[in-house]
Every structure is written in structure tokens, then in C-alpha cells.
Amino acid sequence: MIPASFDYSAPSTLDEALKLLNELGDEAKILAGGHSLIPMMKLRFAEPEHLVDLNNIPGLSYVRIEDDYLKIGAMTREVELEESHHVIDHFQIFKDATKLIADPQVRNFGTIGGNLAHGDAANDHPALMIALNAEVEITGLEGKRTVGIDDFFYGFYATAVQDGEILTEIRIPLPEGKYGNAYHKTERKVGDYATGGVAVQIVLDDNGVCTSAGIGLTNVNPTPLRAKRSEEALVGTTVDADAIEKAAQYASEDCNPSTDLRGDEDYKRRIIKVLTKRMITKALERAQS
Template sequence: MKAASFEHHEPTTVEEAVSLLESLDEPTILAGGQSLVPMLRFRLARPDTVIDINGIDSLEYLHEEDGYLRIGALARHADVEDTDVIADRYGSFADAAPLIADPQIRNQGTVVGSMAQADPKGDWGSVLIAHDGEVTARGPDGERTIPVDELFLLPYDTSLMDDELLTEARVPAPVEGEGSAYHKLKRKTGDYAMAGVAARLVLDDDGRIEDAGIGMTAVDITNARAADAEAHLEGERPSADLFEEAGELAAEASNPESDEHGDAGYKERMVDVLTQRALGDAAERAGAVKRRVPQ
């Protein structure tokens, strides 16, 4: 099946794209297109107008600047996978990137597009939650910053206005004593997560956990934060027992649904296990002594 006909626009600046969003009737944004194009092909989506932002060269970046890792709207999953600063400093990003779909999708799909898609099975939302990330949106009234916890409302629904364009995702650059990790369970290569957990820990000079972040994938109606587990970790020394307790709290905070891949109880158990594994890796990367975690 072929896509239904639509009007196609190719802006070359953010300002031009925002002007189109403001003036056109319910346009659809095309960046990586790895979700949109199959929907167009099978006519699950039939937009009258598509705004293709791939010609906006100013959105093609992935770098550290002003104390943040900044990810432009046209940075691809493969860019995250292949960038040295990611491998050196951002463990959760380095873990997540090669687990996304397959190489063809990673070469075209974008991190920010995934955030805009707001699929609760998407990996980047959980990673940004663990890192206290935020996104930047540009609209007719200017630019605004949205904390990632305020971005996701419902599956495939965000707090973006209809005339706003997501231009960037960013997380604070890691500090001394910080480590992060991402663990994901899926049936086979190319599948979305059955469950996933991103974890970030910051250790103080005494080896205690000064700050913690935990984001969960595919176990609620949106990517979700395990706030009680985070609070339980802070002020404590990393240990297998502590991480086991945090895993239990994360599982309690999850709200998975039973489906053909497993029942809700199984997925809750996987949240527990994945949380312990992610915390163990994050602690090791932060400089803590390696601890036993579930295998």
C-alpha cells in the first residue's frame, strides 16, 4: 500500500518551520520518519500536510556545551552510538543506543523525534528522566524549556503546543563521581522493550549516594520516574542490599499491563531485576566498588 497524497514542505530554518506550523492546518512533522513513514505507508496516518525538517542543518548536532549534553532535533540514534564523548562520559546513553531497533532505523531515527513520539516503550524518555533532562520547544512566541517529567502526558501525547517544534533535548553534563546505565529486556533484535530501566548515581567524597535518578520504560502509560526508589537511595552507601530494596520500590511504582509478551507480575519482577542491574553498573561507573547484582 502507498501513502495517501499530502502537501510536502521543506523548511531550511527553524523560523520557517515554526511559521509553517502556525499557518498550516494540523501539519505533521517529519524528522527521522521511522514511526511516521510506516504509518503513512499503511494509511494509519493520513496527514494533509507534512513539514520535513531534514533540511534544517542547524539542528544537526550532538555535543557538550555550557554544562549540558545537547542533542539537536536531527541527531540520529547512530550519532549517539558513534560519538566518543558518549562512550566516555554517558553510560546510559551508550547502553541504550545500540539496543534501539536495528542499524537501519538507528541510522535514520532521531532522539528528539522519539521524545516527540512519546511512545512509552521508547528508550530515550527513560534515559532523560534518570538524568533530569529537559527539552527545548520553539513556537511563535519564542522558546521555552520543558522538564522531561512534564513532557509526557499520555501514550503518544505530550505537553507541546500544536505550533511548537521540539528543537533540542539536553541533560546536565556528568559531575565527578557520577555514573549511569541502561538495561532493557526485549524478545529479539528490533523489538521494543518489554521493560527497561535507566539509572544514574552521583557519589559524594565519602562514597555515599548524593543524587539518584531512575527512569522506567514500557511499564506505565508513559516513561515513568521511580521517585520512591530514588529517595531511598540518597544518603546511603551503594550495596547489593540497598539496590535490592530500590528494585522492589521501582517495581511497586511500575504499572505494566499483561500482554502476549508476559503478564504484569512478570514485568514488575523484571523492573526489580533491571533496576538492580542498572544501579550496579551505574555505581561501578561512578567509582564505587563493584557489587553483586542479579544476573
């Protein structure tokens, strides 16, 4: 299908983009990679009167370690995460995810900021950011503000980014101690949305006891979901078989999948239980190595 007609602007500075967004109000939509917005426009699910393209704005694409954080610019492409030595050294979970996101054409242009700002629980990065306890920097004309990931997604396709604001940076804290992280999803075919997915991060002290755990679930809730009881089941343990079994059971009970063409509710709960076991085990192995 063909999208409805719209006006288009490609500002060359962040300040120019913010002024445009504030002038246009809710008539405008931000264009980053476009792989979520453009299909919705073609189906007439979204009919913005104006697109503000961020691709000509310098300084929004980077991956670096700074102040004990992995910092990722919002316009960083998926392929850049896949190839970054900072990511490979500290957060192998991104390599797990990028191999599962759509196809190389999409990964070459799709952005991490766009993935998060879309607010879709079926996207992969929300679960990763929950597991990694990320923070999101949002910029407006009055300055910058930082939002914790648990306060970022608050409704169906709804995020903390308000009209006139732009998501500019994602910050992921480097854990203290030995840590590992992992992600996998089940999908009907390559490039499809997940039937269910699980992201896990495990942090261990010198005695092998879990001091922190993060578990995010993909596409089994109207909003991106933290598996809180599952995390609590691991903290304070050596992440043995009993703890892993309990965490997996809690994840399957606490998610809220809906029956659709990818499977019924019971099937999706089983998927989450199996993936939670596997990803905890994989993250633990990485932490121990």
C-alpha cells in the first residue's frame, strides 16, 4: 500500500530538530531507521502529517565505554552493535540479539533508539535493556533528562518520550563482579516477530553467589516485561538447578501471552519456561568464564 501524503524535513542539528518537533506538535513523527514507522504508514496505521528525519544530525551514533557505562547513541545502527569491540568484550547479549533481528538489510539501517522509542513489546531491545538495567537519555528544548528502563515503557506502544522530545542516548551500567548475559527468541521464520524471547544478565561475587539478576521477556505481555519473581529466585543463590527451575517456572506464570497465529497461551508459556532455563544457564556460563 501507499502511505498518505506528508511533509518532510531533514534538520542538520539536534536543536533544529527539537524546534521543528515543538512547532509541529503531535502532527509530526520522528524518522530514524524507519523500519517500524514506514510499514505502519503504508498500512495507514500511522498517518503523520510531517516526518522529521534525524539521519543528517551528527553526534547521535556511537558506542563507547565512559564513566562505568556502555553508552550507545540513539542513531547507532544494529550492525554497529554487532561489530563493536566494546559490545563483544562486555555484552555478548547484543551479538545474540543482532543475529536474530530481521535480516542484514534491516540491521544495516535500523537504529537502537528507534527500536526502543517505538515501544513495541515484540521488539528485541526492550527485553535486553530491562535485563541490563539500562537508563535512557531524553532531550528536549529545556535540556536532558534520564529515565530508568522500568519507567520508560508505560503502555501499549507508549514510552516516556513526549511530544517535542528525542531519545538521544542509552546507558548500560558495567556491573561490579563477574557477569554474563544472553538472549534468545523463538520465531516461526527468520525475520518474524518473536513467539517469545528471554534476555538474562547474571552477576556473581567471588564465591559464585548471585548478587544481581536481570530478566526481560519479549512479546508475552502488552508492554515489555521484567520477570521480577524470577530475578528474586536467583539472587543470593549459586544459581543451581533448583534456583533455575524456580526462576523459569515464575517467568512462565508471570508473563501474559495472548493466543494468536504464533501459538496459544499455554504454548507460549512453555516457550518462556524453556528459554528462561537456557538463557540463565548460558549467562551463568559466560559469567563463570
